[in-house]
Amino acid sequence: MRLRREFSSLKQSTGFDFQHNHFQLFGLAPSFQLDSAKLELQYRALQAQVHPDKSAHLGETEQRVAMQQSTLVNEAYQTLKSPIRRARYLLLLNGVDTQEETNTAMPVDFLMAQMEWREAVAETQQARDLNALEQLAARMKVETRALEAQLAVKIDTEQDYAAAAGLVRKLRFMEKLAEEIDAAYDVIDM
Amino acid sequence: MALLQISEPDLSTAPHQHRLAVGIDLGTTNSLVATVRNGISVVLNDENGRAMLPSVVRYAADSSVTVGEAAQIEQSVDPTNTIISVKRFMGRGLKDVGDTSRLPYRFVDTDGMLQLRTVAGVKSPVEVSAEILKVLRMRAEAALGGELVGAVITVPAYFDDAQRQATKDAAKIAGLNVLRLLNEPTAAAIAYGLDNASEGVYAVYDLGGGTFDISILRLTRGVFEVLSANGDSALGGDDFDQRIHCWLLEKNDLSALNPQDTRLLLTQARAAKEQLTEHDRTRITAVLSSGELVDNVLTQDEFQSMSHNLIQRTLQPLRRALRDAKLSAADIKGVVMVGGATRMPQVQQAVGEFFGQIPLNNLDPDKVVALGAAIQANLLAGNRSGDEWLLLDVIPLSLGIETMGGLVEKIIPRNSTIPTARAQEFTTYKDGQTAMSIHVLQGERELVSDCRSLAKFELRGIPAMVAGAARIRVTFQVDADGLLNVSAREMGCGMEAAIVVKPSYGLSDAEITRMLQDSVQHAQDDMQARARQEQQTEANQLLEAVQHALVQDGELLDHQQRSRIEAQMTVLQGSLKTEDTLALKRAVNALNEATVSFAQARMDKSVAGVLTGKNISQLETK
Ligand SMILES: Nc1ncnc2c1ncn2[C@@H]1O[C@H](COP(=O)(O)OP(=O)(O)OP(=O)(O)O)[C@@H](O)[C@H]1O
Ligand SMILES: [Mg+2]
Numbered sequence: 001m002r003l004r005r006e007f008s009s010l011k012q013s014t015g016f017d018f019q020h021n022h023f024q025l026f027g028l029a030p031s032f033q034l035d036s037a038k039l040e041l042q043y044r045a046l047q048a049q050v051h052p053d054k055s056a057h058l059g060e061t062e063q064r065v066a067m068q069q070s071t072l073v074n075e076a077y078q079t080l081k082s083p084i085r086r087a088r089y090l091l092l093l094n095g096v097d098t099q100e101e102t103n104t105a106m107p108v109d110f111l112m113a114q115m116e117w118r119e120a121v122a123e124t125q126q127a128r129d130l131n132a133l134e135q136l137a138a139r140m141k142v143e144t145r146a147l148e149a150q151l152a153v154k155i156d157t158e159q160d161y162a163a164a165a166g167l168v169r170k171l172r173f174m175e176k177l178a179e180e181i182d183a184a185y186d187v188i189d190m
Numbered sequence: 191m192a193l194l195q196i197s198e199p200d201l202s203t204a205p206h207q208h209r210l211a212v213g214i215d216l217g218t219t220n221s222l223v224a225t226v227r228n229g230i231s232v233v234l235n236d237e238n239g240r241a242m243l244p245s246v247v248r249y250a251a252d253s254s255v256t257v258g259e260a261a262q263i264e265q266s267v268d269p270t271n272t273i274i275s276v277k278r279f280m281g282r283g284l285k286d287v288g289d290t291s292r293l294p295y296r297f298v299d300t301d302g303m304l305q306l307r308t309v310a311g312v313k314s315p316v317e318v319s320a321e322i323l324k325v326l327r328m329r330a331e332a333a334l335g336g337e338l339v340g341a342v343i344t345v346p347a348y349f350d351d352a353q354r355q356a357t358k359d360a361a362k363i364a365g366l367n368v369l370r371l372l373n374e375p376t377a378a379a380i381a382y383g384l385d386n387a388s389e390g391v392y393a394v395y396d397l398g399g400g401t402f403d404i405s406i407l408r409l410t411r412g413v414f415e416v417l418s419a420n421g422d423s424a425l426g427g428d429d430f431d432q433r434i435h436c437w438l439l440e441k442n443d444l445s446a447l448n449p450q451d452t453r454l455l456l457t458q459a460r461a462a463k464e465q466l467t468e469h470d471r472t473r474i475t476a477v478l479s480s481g482e483l484v485d486n487v488l489t490q491d492e493f494q495s496m497s498h499n500l501i502q503r504t505l506q507p508l509r510r511a512l513r514d515a516k517l518s519a520a521d522i523k524g525v526v527m528v529g530g531a532t533r534m535p536q537v538q539q540a541v542g543e544f545f546g547q548i549p550l551n552n553l554d555p556d557k558v559v560a561l562g563a564a565i566q567a568n569l570l571a572g573n574r575s576g577d578e579w580l581l582l583d584v585i586p587l588s589l590g591i592e593t594m595g596g597l598v599e600k601i602i603p604r605n606s607t608i609p610t611a612r613a614q615e616f617t618t619y620k621d622g623q624t625a626m627s628i629h630v631l632q633g634e635r636e637l638v639s640d641c642r643s644l645a646k647f648e649l650r651g652i653p654a655m656v657a658g659a660a661r662i663r664v665t666f667q668v669d670a671d672g673l674l675n676v677s678a679r680e681m682g683c684g685m686e687a688a689i690v691v692k693p694s695y696g697l698s699d700a701e702i703t704r705m706l707q708d709s710v711q712h713a714q715d716d717m718q719a720r721a722r723q724e725q726q727t728e729a730n731q732l733l734e735a736v737q738h739a740l741v742q743d744g745e746l747l748d749h750q751q752r753s754r755i756e757a758q759m760t761v762l763q764g765s766l767k768t769e770d771t772l773a774l775k776r777a778v779n780a781l782n783e784a785t786v787s788f789a790q791a792r793m794d795k796s797v798a799g800v801l802t803g804k805n806i807s808q809l810e811t812k
Contacts, residue, residue: 044413044580047580047582048412048578048580051580051581051582051670052609052669052670053370053566053569053570053580053581053670056340056369056370056570056571056572057209057339057340057369057570057571057572058572067609067667067669067670070609070670071609071610071611071667074606074607074608074609074610075610075611077607078606078607182513185509185510185513186510189506189509189510190506
């Protein structure tokens with residue numbers, strides 16, 4: 001690991017608009033529901049232009065600009081591809097903070113359900129029961145999809161951003177749960 | 191002779207200036223260099239027609255370095271100074287190596303990357319690797335007839351930042367411009383994918399001499415997209431050799447062998463392993479330095495059972511890679527086998543069973559990585575061929591920073607497509623605090639002690655403010671080589687914080703500069719040594735010629751002339767014994783001068799003035 005001594009601002013490059021938001025970058029309408037095939041196509045087309053491999057034979061400046069542009073395209077793509085990150089970003093564009101760190105007021109039944117999930121994961125891990133873990137993972141996926149479907153309604157149809165922020169906070173719990181399930185896989189697979 | 195290829199017509203008359211670029215597979219066991227010629231990727235052979243350069247470096251007391259086969263043949267004679275599998279030490283500390291008693295080297299106990307004490311001095315694994323790269327660079331330059339624009343060097347996909355940086359540093363010391371560090375399985379996928387016009391999701395299973403990689407890639411028209419990578423950067427064919435070695439020790443009730451015997455048995459173990467790929471049983475014989483005879487028969491069954499858990503160790507990363515890619519074994523269209531160790535039938539079988547399909551072996555597992563690297567090098571050097579593709583690779587291990595309580599907070603998760611960056615804000619916790627330190631780690635575990643320390647950054651020159659007022663934005667940028675770069679600035683006044691980096695296992699900029707200088711110095715020493723040798727030969731020839739002339743035509747000289755010549759001969763003989771090349775040259779000239787009239791007299795005597803103005807050495811050699 002080396003230190004890059006120069007810190008250049010992302011704005012210095014030409015022919016590529018760093019001011020665009022992620023949706024504009026890919027020529028997509030800013031909505032939660034999104035044409036993922038088009039996103040992927042646009043992503044590849046953009047990377048084909050800006051990826052550092054395209055300027056490996058050029059000077060240091062060109063290479064650095066390419067790295068910054070390509071980094072931004074990756075960041076934008078990852079943000080739009082992931083439902084929770086996409087929702088968070090849309091809310092941000094609309095001036096709404098999802099308060100994931102600060103707002104801990106969750107519905108009691110949701111919290112109860114979370115506790116049950118976690119216990120179940122811990123149990124399967126203890127029992128090294130791969131099948132049970134896989135079933136849990138599948139159920140969790142269904143639950144997550146349901147929350148995402150609600151998000152589409154709240155953001156795209158109702159523009160109820162406060163409610164949407166609540167859903168993002170719920171999804172964040174599900175994301176952490178997914179991480180725990182992943183860790184359990186690793187423990188069982190030792 | 192390689193030099194004859196200099197003016198190969200297809201290279202020198204290419205319509206657009208063809209930029210010379212190569213792909214180098216810097217392997218644990220074998221290294222190769224390849225290039226694209228007339229649109230076809232080819233491996234460049236040495237003058238004996240061999241493609242693979244054994245990754246073996248031997249240091250001699252006179253600082254001369256032998257690389258490759260010649261070093262390999264002698265490895266059990268001089269094991270301490272003959273470094274094999276140096277790749278396993280790249281970016282690694284002594285404690286990472288584990289049981290060093292099984293290795294014949296003299297390790298130097300240092301804080302960061304381990305070092306080896308040889309007769310030619312202390313060497314870093316980076317310098318040892320640079321010797322291998324230098325040989326390949328010279329091979330390529332001789333074959334292609336010009337200086338290289340650059341090289342793509344391959345690294346195991348599961349190499350961490352320290353290992354990657356060490357590889358890049360080695361290339362720098364070898365005088366190579368690194369166009370890109372390319373992951374080995376990705377290089378193989380390029381060679382395979384372009385060759386077969388493949389589409390779909392493929393797995394590349396690469397078991398080499400010292401490392402194991404698994405990569406899952408999606409191949410679509412013109413795009414190679416790595417979905418996930420996993421592996422074990424300390425698992426390979428070498429470990430199978432070790433198992434046989436241990437078995438031999440047990441069978442023969444041996445313990446605490448000397449380095450020569452250890453190396454001998456390991457060499458025999460490796461040969462036995464390779465034999466068992468084709469045969470049901472093999473006989474292992476060796477005569478130890480004590481005179482003791484080792485003579486055992488090893489069967490395929492026995493070998494399979496002793497190496498069973500090594501193969502199991504490759505399946506766990508495989509499952510993890512699939513999970514990270516959110517795929518199952520059934521989604522994989524083909525499994526490309528790479529690396530010499532995949533020739534073992536038990537590996538083929540285990541992989542076949544795991545994926546429920548016969549693995550693809552239609553590319554030479556030894557060469558495919560170098561061939562793919564050359565194809566990418568050609569593209570990166572700017573030799574446009576009309577055919578272009580996009581390569582989207584990932585970082586194999588998560589990056590994080592140390593937080594309170596010895597915990598690691600992930601900042602860039604594993605399998606993120608590169609290049610990627612993440613900015614994080616830090617603040618001061620004391621009034622007037624002007625410095626802070628950031629500890630960067632790599633790995634998947636939660637505790638600092640379970641992850642690999644990459645570096646400690648110290649930010650200095652933060653303007654003194656009340657606690658929490660300064661906001662320092664630190665940007666972690668992973669470039670297309672998979673290397674991390676860090677920069678920082680104070681957000682309030684936009685001041686750039688001065689950063690002092692202490693790499694945990696890497697080399698400092700100063701160390702690299704020193705190694706570069708050493709390397710240049712070494713080249714100069716080599717040249718001087720050669721000049722001296724030529725001078726010595728010339729001196730000896732001259733002495734012999736004068737001696738001969740004195741015996742034959744001594745009567746042509748009077749006493750004074752003769753003693754002048756003899757005095758100069760004594761001076762020359764004296765300076766032959768010293769290291770002073772310049773004095774030697776002067777003494778040669780002086781003797782030549784002292785014999786001018788003698789030569790003239792001899793000439794007059796024999797050819798009667800046909801030749802004039804020559805001294806003895808010129809006459810004698812004619
Ligand atoms: N026929 C064979 N049967 C079994 N093993 C073999 C055979 N041929 C080669 N090997 C083993 O393959 C390994 C070398 O493979 P390879 O040349 O692909 O490794 P490498 O590229 O040098 O290493 P790495 O990729 O790990 O850095 C050695 O351990 C060697 O013994
Ligand atoms: Mg290899």
